Amino acid sequence: MKAPGVPKIASLADLFAVAYQIEADAVERYDLLADQMDTHNNPELAVVFRDLSRAEAIHRDEIRRLAGDIDVIAHARRMAKWGRGESPEQADIGAAHYMMTPWHALQLALAGEQRALAFFQSIVGATKDPEIKKMAEEFVEEEAEHVNLVHRLLRRYPEPPESWSQDPDPAISQE
Amino acid sequence: MSTLDVRAAYKPSDYKSDVKPIWCPGCGDYHVLMSFTRAFAELGLPPEQIVVVSGIGCSSRIPAYTNCYGFHGVHGRSLAVAAGLKITRPDLTVVVASGDGDGYSIGGNHFLHACRRNIDMTYVVMDNHIYGMTKGQPSPTTEPEFDTALSPGGTGLRPFHPLVIALASGANFIARCFSGEPNETASVLVEAIRHPGFSFIEILSPCVTYRPDEKEWKNLVHPAPVAATSDPAKAARRIMTDDGFNLGILYRGDRKPYQPAIGQASVDPSELEREFEL
Numbered sequence: 001m002k003a004p005g006v007p008k009i010a011s012l013a014d015l016f017a018v019a020y021q022i023e024a025d026a027v028e029r030y031d032l033l034a035d036q037m038d039t040h041n042n043p044e045l046a047v048v049f050r051d052l053s054r055a056e057a058i059h060r061d062e063i064r065r066l067a068g069d070i071d072v073i074a075h076a077r078r079m080a081k082w083g084r085g086e087s088p089e090q091a092d093i094g095a096a097h098y099m100m101t102p103w104h105a106l107q108l109a110l111a112g113e114q115r116a117l118a119f120f121q122s123i124v125g126a127t128k129d130p131e132i133k134k135m136a137e138e139f140v141e142e143e144a145e146h147v148n149l150v151h152r153l154l155r156r157y158p159e160p161p162e163s164w165s166q167d168p169d170p171a172i173s174q175e
Numbered sequence: 176m177s178t179l180d181v182r183a184a185y186k187p188s189d190y191k192s193d194v195k196p197i198w199c200p201g202c203g204d205y206h207v208l209m210s211f212t213r214a215f216a217e218l219g220l221p222p223e224q225i226v227v228v229s230g231i232g233c234s235s236r237i238p239a240y241t242n243c244y245g246f247h248g249v250h251g252r253s254l255a256v257a258a259g260l261k262i263t264r265p266d267l268t269v270v271v272a273s274g275d276g277d278g279y280s281i282g283g284n285h286f287l288h289a290c291r292r293n294i295d296m297t298y299v300v301m302d303n304h305i306y307g308m309t310k311g312q313p314s315p316t317t318e319p320e321f322d323t324a325l326s327p328g329g330t331g332l333r334p335f336h337p338l339v340i341a342l343a344s345g346a347n348f349i350a351r352c353f354s355g356e357p358n359e360t361a362s363v364l365v366e367a368i369r370h371p372g373f374s375f376i377e378i379l380s381p382c383v384t385y386r387p388d389e390k391e392w393k394n395l396v397h398p399a400p401v402a403a404t405s406d407p408a409k410a411a412r413r414i415m416t417d418d419g420f421n422l423g424i425l426y427r428g429d430r431k432p433y434q435p436a437i438g439q440a441s442v443d444p445s446e447l448e449r450e451f452e453l
Contacts, residue, residue: 039196
């Protein structure tokens, strides 16, 4: 098996399946991050990640509804695979930190939404199929709205000072 | 139902347990767990036909987080447990998880002989160049100049080179992966599990708590510029001269796996008792 790079969109079913998987992956990732924050006693951030997860879940379910008779789950399992890196909206778990703040969480969300936006824009630019183009344009609209939404949320959470990761009881090596 | 249908019946989440990982946020081992479940789903193996065996350490928590059979064993002895299991139950897929301390120090001797025996199993070592669970002591792969309260001025010791040792000891499949590329790692895992004999995968998996400098690894790793070789001499030269961040399958051997005949013991236990009678 060779991990593919970016899924090829050859039909409307492919587009729905990929769009569905992008949102499903985002939900799974935010849930994982929320669990991590629960485990590491950062409940404020766990709430933020769960809110992000809920928002993505709504979008995921909406795509499934839009897809009608297309079995997006089965179709996605067959073809919605990314190679190096992960699917566009998956937050980078390598960037997680037990003392991270809502600002950091929203930065991860913003990066994910921007990657998804760029992904659907690339489909709009590449496809010759008018149906795929029309639907991909709708996804571009939605992702652009999400980018704006995250920007608005960020106004509530200013960037923390550089000392945000300083732990008064740090995990230092044994003396 | 065709084989393809059966394979399609499993998804990565089918291999996850309900136990929530307690690794530090940002730890590379989260990605390794994802790679495991993705690889198992790709292989389409029922969870009850897979056994994940481990020793002790952060990485060795992984069996609890999977829905497969698991054996969280004693420090450094995961390969011994796995070898016994695979010999008696060759029908099972055996994947062994370890870290650089568990696998190369406490379990170093088992590593050599597991490679030599070439039993058909897959050995995954999550290498973060530190003992994380016990709070940051230098491991066999820690750089000599790594300066901490536990190793003032650095250890001054040359790091262990696991891939070279695996090759010299007879491993039949050798690869290096980076945890931050879970899909690529899953692909390599699939190939390692399918490859007959002892497959060894070193996964560079950053410890963000005791080695925050390892966050830089994502900018250092790169795919191997050439395809895997089956020539051990060529593989040795490549592995010895690479920069330690060369990712991919580096060696695919063709040695026959060791699998003794089982279930044919004809010796009566009383005969053995007589033989050892004092």
